[in-house]
Amino acid sequence: MHDIRLLVFDWDGTLMDSEVQIVAGMQAAIADLGLEPRGTEAVKDIIGLGLQEAVAALYSGSEPELVAALAERYRAHWFGEAQRSRLFPGVEETLHLLKEEGFQLAVATGKGRRGLDKVLGETGLGRLFDVTRCSDETRSKPHPLMLNQIMHHTGVYPAQTLMIGDTEYDMAMARNAGAHPVAVSYGVHAVERLQRHAPVTCLDRITELGDWLAEAREAASSHIASGRQA
Numbered sequence: 001m002h003d004i005r006l007l008v009f010d011w012d013g014t015l016m017d018s019e020v021q022i023v024a025g026m027q028a029a030i031a032d033l034g035l036e037p038r039g040t041e042a043v044k045d046i047i048g049l050g051l052q053e054a055v056a057a058l059y060s061g062s063e064p065e066l067v068a069a070l071a072e073r074y075r076a077h078w079f080g081e082a083q084r085s086r087l088f089p090g091v092e093e094t095l096h097l098l099k100e101e102g103f104q105l106a107v108a109t110g111k112g113r114r115g116l117d118k119v120l121g122e123t124g125l126g127r128l129f130d131v132t133r134c135s136d137e138t139r140s141k142p143h144p145l146m147l148n149q150i151m152h153h154t155g156v157y158p159a160q161t162l163m164i165g166d167t168e169y170d171m172a173m174a175r176n177a178g179a180h181p182v183a184v185s186y187g188v189h190a191v192e193r194l195q196r197h198a199p200v201t202c203l204d205r206i207t208e209l210g211d212w213l214a215e216a217r218e219a220a221s222s223h224i225a226s227g228r229q230a
Contacts, residue, residue, distance in 0.1 A: 003220075004213060006156040007098060008147060008179070010165035011109040012047055013187030015095075015206070016119060018085035021078070022047055026058075029073035033066075035059065044188045048110045048167035050135030051075075078115065087123060088186065090207035095128050097210055106150045107132040108163065108173070110141060130154055142172035147179060162200075164209065171197030182209070 012018045023043045030038060038058050046054035051074065055067045099105055105128055109116055113134045120126035131153045139145040151161055158178035163170055166187020171194055174181035183199040184206065185191045191202060201212055 003160050004103070004162055004180075004216070006104045006106065006151065006154050006161040007209075008106045008108050008150055008161060008163045010048065010163075010167070010170045011107055011111055011116065011119070013166035014164060014170075014184055015087060015091050015107075015125075016085050016123075017088050019044060019047065019188055021081075021085045025074050025077040025081075026054075028077045029070055030058075032073045033070060035070070047188045048141060048165070048169040050110050050140030051112060053135070053140040054110070075112075075115075079118070085119075087125075088206055090205060092123070092125065094206050094209060095125060098213075099128050101210070104130045104154050104156065106130055106154065108141070108146045108150060108170075109133070110135045110169070112136040141167075141169035142176060144173055144177035147173050147177040151177070151179070164203075164206075166194075168193050168197065171199055 009015055012022060023040050026043045027038065042058065046057045049057065051071045052067060055070045055074075056062065059066065059070070095105060107116065107129055109132070111134055113136055116132060116134050117126075120129075120132070131150050133146045133150055135141070135146070138149055147161075147163060151158060161179040162182050163174035163177075163179050164182040164184065165171065166184045167189045171181040171183060175197055181197055181199040183191070183194040183202040185194075185202050185204050194202060203209060203212065
């Protein structure tokens with residue numbers, strides 16, 4: 001953990017507090033098509049997956065045409081409304097500090113490219129990230145392809161990479177790719193679910209990441225020094 005170079009962030013539930021908007025948009029799309037309703041917890045559970053995979057999980061066994069129609073209605077609601085979601089407190093400041101410290105920053109998200117570009121533009125954060133990958137460009141989490149592509153683009157090894165996220169899908173993707181998972185406790189999945197994947201730490205606020213990285217580097221350096229003395 002002494003040579004971390006790449007910090008990969010999930011977006012929804014990790015950097016942006018978008019749970020309410022996502023749930024409302026999906027439930028509105030379901031109502032548009034007259035489908036059997038899905039409760040808040042059911043919709044929260046699929047946040048983080050690619051849109052096609054999320055819809056298929058909500059309505060298992062559905063025909064591809066239904067999956068496509070529901071995904072399209074969700075997009076219509078999401079893009080048709082003013083942005084109601086906000087960054088979590090301290091996100092912008094934390095990302096700027098980490099960038100200044102020399103870390104490469106990236107986003108790995110279940111959002112589509114249009115959706116991510118929209119929020120990157122609205123928040124002004126796009127320039128901070130070296131690379132971003134979306135579920136409609138690659139495989140959905142928890143498959144490791146998205147993270148593998150980011151590491152390949154940046155030239156960073158899995159052992160030098162942290163994947164920071166709020167869902168089991170983020171944790172599993174990190175493990176599947178050989179990277180280090182870092183959980184945040186304030187997102188959509190309960191801490192108990194995240195802990196199943198043995199994250200290296202669980203942050204209660206994104207602002208804790210910088211201090212944790214500094215402590216991890218110091219601990220690793222002390223361990224190396226002790227080994228040399230031995």
